[in-house]
Amino acid sequence: MIKRLLPIAFLTGCLLSASSAFAQKTVTIAAVNNPQMIELKKLSSKFETENPDIKLNWVIVEENVLRQRVTTDLTTGSGQFDLVFIGIYEAPIFAKRGFLKEISNLPAAFDVDDVFKSLRDGASYQGKLYAMPFYGESCMTMYRKDLFDAKGLTMADKPTYEDIKKAADTLTDKSKGMYGITLRGKPGWGENMAFIDALAISMGCTWFDMQWKATLDTPEWRKTLNYYVDIMKKDGPPGATTNGFNENLTLFASGKAAIWIDSTAGAGTLFDKSQSQVADKVAFAQAPVGVAPNGGNWLWSWDFAIPKASKNPDAAQKFAAWACSKEYIKMVADDTGWATVPPGTRKSLYDNEAYTKVAPFAKVTLAAMAAADPNNPTVKPVPYTGLQYVGIPEFQSIGTTVGQNIAGVLAGSSTVEQALKASEAAANRAVKQGGYQK
Amino acid sequence: MSSHSFWYASSPTISKPLANVEDSRLKTWLIGIAGWLIALIVFFPIFWIAITAFKTEQGAYSPDLIFKPTLESFREVFARSNYKAYLLNSIYVSLGSTLLCFLIAIPAAYRMAFFPTPKTAGTLVWMMSTKMMPAVGVLLPVYLLFRTAGLLDSVWGLIFIYTLLNLPIAVWMTFTYFCEVPGAILEAARVDGASLMGELRDVLAPMSLPGISSTALLLIILSWNEAFWSINLTSAKAAPLTVFIASYSSPEGLFWAKLSAASLLAVAPIMVMGWLSQKQLVSGLTFGAVK
Numbered sequence: 001m002i003k004r005l006l007p008i009a010f011l012t013g014c015l016l017s018a019s020s021a022f023a024q025k026t027v028t029i030a031a032v033n034n035p036q037m038i039e040l041k042k043l044s045s046k047f048e049t050e051n052p053d054i055k056l057n058w059v060i061v062e063e064n065v066l067r068q069r070v071t072t073d074l075t076t077g078s079g080q081f082d083l084v085f086i087g088i089y090e091a092p093i094f095a096k097r098g099f100l101k102e103i104s105n106l107p108a109a110f111d112v113d114d115v116f117k118s119l120r121d122g123a124s125y126q127g128k129l130y131a132m133p134f135y136g137e138s139c140m141t142m143y144r145k146d147l148f149d150a151k152g153l154t155m156a157d158k159p160t161y162e163d164i165k166k167a168a169d170t171l172t173d174k175s176k177g178m179y180g181i182t183l184r185g186k187p188g189w190g191e192n193m194a195f196i197d198a199l200a201i202s203m204g205c206t207w208f209d210m211q212w213k214a215t216l217d218t219p220e221w222r223k224t225l226n227y228y229v230d231i232m233k234k235d236g237p238p239g240a241t242t243n244g245f246n247e248n249l250t251l252f253a254s255g256k257a258a259i260w261i262d263s264t265a266g267a268g269t270l271f272d273k274s275q276s277q278v279a280d281k282v283a284f285a286q287a288p289v290g291v292a293p294n295g296g297n298w299l300w301s302w303d304f305a306i307p308k309a310s311k312n313p314d315a316a317q318k319f320a321a322w323a324c325s326k327e328y329i330k331m332v333a334d335d336t337g338w339a340t341v342p343p344g345t346r347k348s349l350y351d352n353e354a355y356t357k358v359a360p361f362a363k364v365t366l367a368a369m370a371a372a373d374p375n376n377p378t379v380k381p382v383p384y385t386g387l388q389y390v391g392i393p394e395f396q397s398i399g400t401t402v403g404q405n406i407a408g409v410l411a412g413s414s415t416v417e418q419a420l421k422a423s424e425a426a427a428n429r430a431v432k433q434g435g436y437q438k
Numbered sequence: 439m440s441s442h443s444f445w446y447a448s449s450p451t452i453s454k455p456l457a458n459v460e461d462s463r464l465k466t467w468l469i470g471i472a473g474w475l476i477a478l479i480v481f482f483p484i485f486w487i488a489i490t491a492f493k494t495e496q497g498a499y500s501p502d503l504i505f506k507p508t509l510e511s512f513r514e515v516f517a518r519s520n521y522k523a524y525l526l527n528s529i530y531v532s533l534g535s536t537l538l539c540f541l542i543a544i545p546a547a548y549r550m551a552f553f554p555t556p557k558t559a560g561t562l563v564w565m566m567s568t569k570m571m572p573a574v575g576v577l578l579p580v581y582l583l584f585r586t587a588g589l590l591d592s593v594w595g596l597i598f599i600y601t602l603l604n605l606p607i608a609v610w611m612t613f614t615y616f617c618e619v620p621g622a623i624l625e626a627a628r629v630d631g632a633s634l635m636g637e638l639r640d641v642l643a644p645m646s647l648p649g650i651s652s653t654a655l656l657l658i659i660l661s662w663n664e665a666f667w668s669i670n671l672t673s674a675k676a677a678p679l680t681v682f683i684a685s686y687s688s689p690e691g692l693f694w695a696k697l698s699a700a701s702l703l704a705v706a707p708i709m710v711m712g713w714l715s716q717k718q719l720v721s722g723l724t725f726g727a728v729k
Contacts, residue, residue: 028673030673032688033686033688034688041518057674059673059674059677061669061681061684061685061687062684062685062687062688063688065669068670069670069673072577072578075578076581076585078581078590080590081673250499
């Protein structure tokens with residue numbers, strides 16, 4: 001009996017070993033739903049053809065859901081994902097807690113030095129790289145050249161916030177549904193606070209002093225909020241507390257706003273005739289400045305990182321390096337044109353004439369990315385890093401509370417003084433609980 | 439109002455019953471109008487999703503009702519996602535969890551309806567109280583349990599959690615329908631020698647079928663629409679249609695037309711099912727409501 005079974009056992013053994021030799025490594029990717037990512041998913045079939053031993057599984061979700069999923073997966077070490085898409089804010093926080101695998105042994109062709117230093121620094125912890133920037137964004141001023149010309153106004157290459165206020169006042173004509181300016185008003189640390197932080201830094205504000213004492217109830221913050229609330233009430237659209245990036249993009253793209261200060265990511269859409277009614281009327285300038293020379297800038301990037309619990313970290317890194325390479329940028333250009341390539345990560349892109357010719361916002365993006373310094377974000381010294389965030393885990397909650405207080409002022413339910421007082425108390429409570437403030 | 443009715447109305451002897459007829463007619467009209475109004479308000483979002491799905495991304499923001507329809511968004515959605523896989527997962531999960539729910543709920547409700555103890559009422563209220571806990575409060579422990587049990591991203595895991603979610607509703611509704619069945623009929627069946635299974639199968643089941651089938655429909659709809667746990671506990675293999683919709687929402691860029699197309703594809707099967715079975719659903723839900 002045993003003799004008869006031996007050949008069968010042998011054959012089964014052979015088949016099993018053969019199948020394991022050809023076994024595909026699966027890389028499950030948690031990604032955000034945006035045009036860059038959808039293009040990457042489309043082109044990734046080329047990577048799979050070149051690497052038949054790697055199979056990619058995509059889990060694409062909305063940004064807030066992605067954050068929740070990735071944080072749950074990383075903190076519980078569940079290994080559901082082999083590659084996760086995270087922001088520059090999360091990269092060092094996750095790395096510090098040991099959730100991420102270090103990115104090392106990148107191929108020479110990846111040319112890591114070509115990636116902007118500010119982004120590499122943002123994605124590093126203790127000098128080691130933990131994430132690979134896929135695309136980056138900063139802040140710029142987008143405005144309607146035709147409306148400016150009609151009123152005899154000019155936009156400086158690097159305007160001041162006072163210039164913006166004067167232009168917005170002149171261009172507002174609410175009876176015709178034209179608003180001089182539109183800015184983020186929807187409360188949230190990544191919503192209204194992304195812009196208000198940039199404005200605040202340019203006005204010389206800080207979140208905390210060197211002893212981690214909150215500095216929100218100060219003359220600088222009062223000036224910042226008074227400016228924001230005044231301009232929004234006088235020249236902004238109604239119901240501004242529900243406007244985030246998308247709502248403002250729609251307002252501007254449909255010709256209802258004259259000035260919009262927001263992420264450089266908006267430029268591509270506004271310049272695309274199939275999505276924007278003002279494609280031939282929009283012009284770009286750098287983010288406005290206040291007392292701080294580079295203050296209006298923000299720096300954000302979406303990066304690929306590998307969780308410690310990843311089942312196939314090597315295959316995951318191989319794909320991430322492919323997606324963040326110069327060759328990939330070229331591939332997107334061949335597929336959908338240079339104007340739509342992932343911007344803001346590589347210096348070489350801005351040396352490429354083919355790109356700068358079709359993307360008039362490229363120069364402004366480059367200047368914004370180069371000026372942004374997350375390690376020295378404010379005029380006064382501070383104990384934290386980050387341009388439109390404070391690089392501590394508690395910031396999501398602090399930022400959202402402050403964002404809600406500010407939205408309350410905009411909606412007319414409280415005053416600037418009340419909002420700042422409440423915000424300072426909330427910020428102090430959070431850093432005390434976190435053990436930052438002694 | 440006709441001249442006759444005016445005459446009748448002005449006549450003091452017969453004005454009262456006529457006024458009653460007029461009143462009840464007015465009431466019927468008002469109820470009808472209110473019903474239509476509520477139906478329109480409830481249906482409006484679905485109508486809006488349906489027309490937005492056939493617009494271009496650029497046109498999705500405009501409130502125009504007249505536009506040139508396009509299938510562009512559907513093409514994009516089918517090219518980007520494996521709709522069939524999501525649909526099958528939704529079907530497995532909603533049918534599986536509903537079956538499992540009944541396996542537990544029917545014996546539980548039978549016991550509580552026909553052999554109540556002093557603690558039955560308290561148990562029922564306690565069961566319902568578990569529905570009042572915010573789901574996110576137990577996300578982490580459930581996630582860890584699922585990880586340890588190897589249930590993350592599995593259809594069985596979702597069936598299990600949906601069964602737990604819907605069990606209180608299943609028990610409550612089945613219990614209510616069983617209470618409508620006179621205990622004497624079951625006793626008579628027992629006297630005639632029916633076994634427990636026979637009693638359930640031949641007497642109780644046919645009598646409470648409308649109730650049980652409408653409960654089943656409700657449980658299927660609840661499982662089909664559940665988004666929190668499906669989004670958090672599945673990723674690639676077991677993701678149902680709610681995850682499919684979530685992948686089309688975006689904080690940056692234009693996405694409304696594609697999101698609407700995805701939503702329409704996700705709600706269409708359950709809407710058709712609801713449409714076909716609305717008679718049973720309504721008769722089941724109002725079963726025993728008017729004695």
